[in-house]
Amino acid sequence: MADFNKEGLGNVLFVAISVCLVCSILVSSAAVMLKPQQQINQELDRKQNILRAAGMLSADSITDSEGRGVEELFERFRVRAVNLQTGEYTDAVDVESYDQAKASRVIAASRNLETAEDIATLGRREHVALVYLLETEQGALDKVVLPVRGYGLWGTLFGYLAIEGDLHTIAGLGFYTHKETPGLGGEVDNPDWKALWPGVSLFDESGAPAVRLVKTRSPEGSAAAAFEVDALSGATMTSRGVENLIRFWTGELGYGPFLNKLQAGA
Ligand SMILES: Cc1cc2nc3c(=O)[nH]c(=O)nc-3n(C[C@H](O)[C@H](O)[C@H](O)COP(=O)(O)O)c2cc1C
Numbered sequence: 001m002a003d004f005n006k007e008g009l010g011n012v013l014f015v016a017i018s019v020c021l022v023c024s025i026l027v028s029s030a031a032v033m034l035k036p037q038q039q040i041n042q043e044l045d046r047k048q049n050i051l052r053a054a055g056m057l058s059a060d061s062i063t064d065s066e067g068r069g070v071e072e073l074f075e076r077f078r079v080r081a082v083n084l085q086t087g088e089y090t091d092a093v094d095v096e097s098y099d100q101a102k103a104s105r106v107i108a109a110s111r112n113l114e115t116a117e118d119i120a121t122l123g124r125r126e127h128v129a130l131v132y133l134l135e136t137e138q139g140a141l142d143k144v145v146l147p148v149r150g151y152g153l154w155g156t157l158f159g160y161l162a163i164e165g166d167l168h169t170i171a172g173l174g175f176y177t178h179k180e181t182p183g184l185g186g187e188v189d190n191p192d193w194k195a196l197w198p199g200v201s202l203f204d205e206s207g208a209p210a211v212r213l214v215k216t217r218s219p220e221g222s223a224a225a226a227f228e229v230d231a232l233s234g235a236t237m238t239s240r241g242v243e244n245l246i247r248f249w250t251g252e253l254g255y256g257p258f259l260n261k262l263q264a265g266a
Pocket residue numbers: 153154179180181182184185186232233234235236237238239
């Protein structure tokens with residue numbers, strides 16, 4: 001019988017390739033098996049973020065004060081797709097599976113934004129967006145939650161803007177993913193800063209988006225103060241990004257036409 005040389009090149013290669021094969025099978029099986037659970041978790045996370053923006057769930061809890069969970073609370077929302085150009089509801093997409101950010105990268109499902117109009121640095125804007133409507137028990141509009149996004153300093157911030165039923169007052173703002181620096185731009189996640197948003201007015205007398213992130217607030221009670229939120233200290237670029245993304249999405253190229261239609265009772 002030929003001598004078995006366990007340190008021979010053939011044997012080393014055989015062992016190395018076998019280990020690689022076994023590991024890759026293990027890793028890919030784990031990825032495939034965990035995918036459905038990951039999707040469920042992502043969906044749960046999305047719903048939690050919508051509820052948090054609407055002030056229905058606090059930052060550190062997955063139930064409200066009455067013990068209602070995410071799914072139960074989220075059921076109160078009506079999810080609709082909106083044609084951003086006309087501001088009208090559309091059945092062109094399936095609200096269960098529609099991925100708005102993905103659609104913005106598809107030429108047929110989005111439009112190019114010229115530099116001057118692209119204040120949130122999006123590049124393209126999708127034709128169809130999802131909106132989350134919450135009604136009071138009497139059937140009046142309580143809140144509407146809108147997906148928003150825009151460029152900060154290091155990358156795009158993705159979040160939700162909740163607006164009160166008057167369609168003029170912010171109910172809350174929260175970002176679920178961003179690349180800003182912890183302690184600087186990352187303070188967009190700070191609950192104390194997020195608490196500054198409810199009650200801020202969105203539009204000036206002419207109906208134009210007017211939110212401003214400022215280093216020094218105007219005197220309390222003044223007309224300008226209604227639109228102001230403290231900028232994040234040491235994070236001018238992130239603050240500007242947040243201001244711009246809110247102005248973009250509440251403006252003519254964002255949800256403006258939809259909010260006008262909703263205001264008119266359509
Ligand atoms: C490592 C590092 C990380 C930074 N991260 C951020 C950030 O996340 N957001 C931001 O606006 N500025 C960030 N900055 C600061 C900006 O570069 C810039 O100095 C700042 O926007 C100036 O803001 P100020 O006028 O409020 O001081 C960072 C700077 C450094 C050195």
